[in-house]
Amino acid sequence: MPVITIEAGLVNKEQKEKLIKEFTKSASEIIGLPEEKFIVFIKENADENVGVGGISLLELKSKR
């Protein structure tokens, strides 16, 4: 029943499949519960909705 959530930017379908697979595999081995017990949620966030150091990623990228 463990639940793993990643808050990230936009990720493509292949990356999603890999994140789900790898997180589940690692956690299953480390915690010692079967893979079927694990749920993964991938949460995608637009650059304007994420801030680092007080500035949105949107603004940060526009300044580079």
Added chain:
Amino acid sequence: MPVITIEAGLVNKEQKEKLIKEFTKSASEIIGLPEEKFIVFIKENADENVGVGGISLLELKSKR
């Protein structure tokens, strides 16, 4: 002030109204706080963003 959140797949408007109503009613009765104090968030997730047992719901459904 309790906050109830459900992470689910896509749900329609009628289901949303019912989830909000039922969760609030049950929690209000069990905890003993008035219904006005409760907030509910319904979070919808695309099949490709949810994994069970290391595989996305998108892939799981395509294999059936």
Added chain:
Amino acid sequence: MPVITIEAGLVNKEQKEKLIKEFTKSASEIIGLPEEKFIVFIKENADENVGVGGISLLELKSKR
């Protein structure tokens, strides 16, 4: 695989059993998925860690 989380104050064991049972039953009926698919997390918060209207519940209760 839906995941229901409630952020609340302290609740006793009987209340926890009831919250888990009622949330799962309601959501299962409304969404149309079997009860086994649902996970519930009950998160308890001390009064000093929750604020309503800019004031902690600890302070609010001491002022009553």
Added chain:
Amino acid sequence: MPVITIEAGLVNKEQKEKLIKEFTKSASEIIGLPEEKFIVFIKENADENVGVGGISLLELKSKR
């Protein structure tokens, strides 16, 4: 590494920039860690996905 998340309704770009800036500034000063360490996520929710007192914001607004 502190992470601040706000669950809100829809907010515009200017409000997002301000929320990120103000939350980071306040938290940095209060906790005593440099602003670079703070991450902010702004989560926007449609009115039909938020309930207060057992009724969705969508229904509440339509009744006014």
Added chain:
Amino acid sequence: MPVITIEAGLVNKEQKEKLIKEFTKSASEIIGLPEEKFIVFIKENADENVGVGGISLLELKSKR
């Protein structure tokens, strides 16, 4: 009904009161909703339960 959550390390009572007050005040002004509508949750995490760059804060601090 907006809900603001901060995931942090351990913070003292005075810091908690200030975080609740400042987050609520800023968000109320920026979003344009009365302060009473805002809920704040402060989540404290032990150093061994937080990782940055693949290493726990516990290990990071022991290496300094």
Added chain:
Amino acid sequence: MPVITIEAGLVNKEQKEKLIKEFTKSASEIIGLPEEKFIVFIKENADENVGVGGISLLELKSKR
């Protein structure tokens, strides 16, 4: 700035270090961002605060 959170039962220190290390390594490779950008939170939950299929883990284990 991606943030990975696992909601689990109780885990020991060695498991925590491994979860932090493995989640960060996998996500860094898949998403293509340096490991320093990733934050991991490990959230531990008592058996009475987690429900699967409408029954708490506490009750489930006592019935075995």
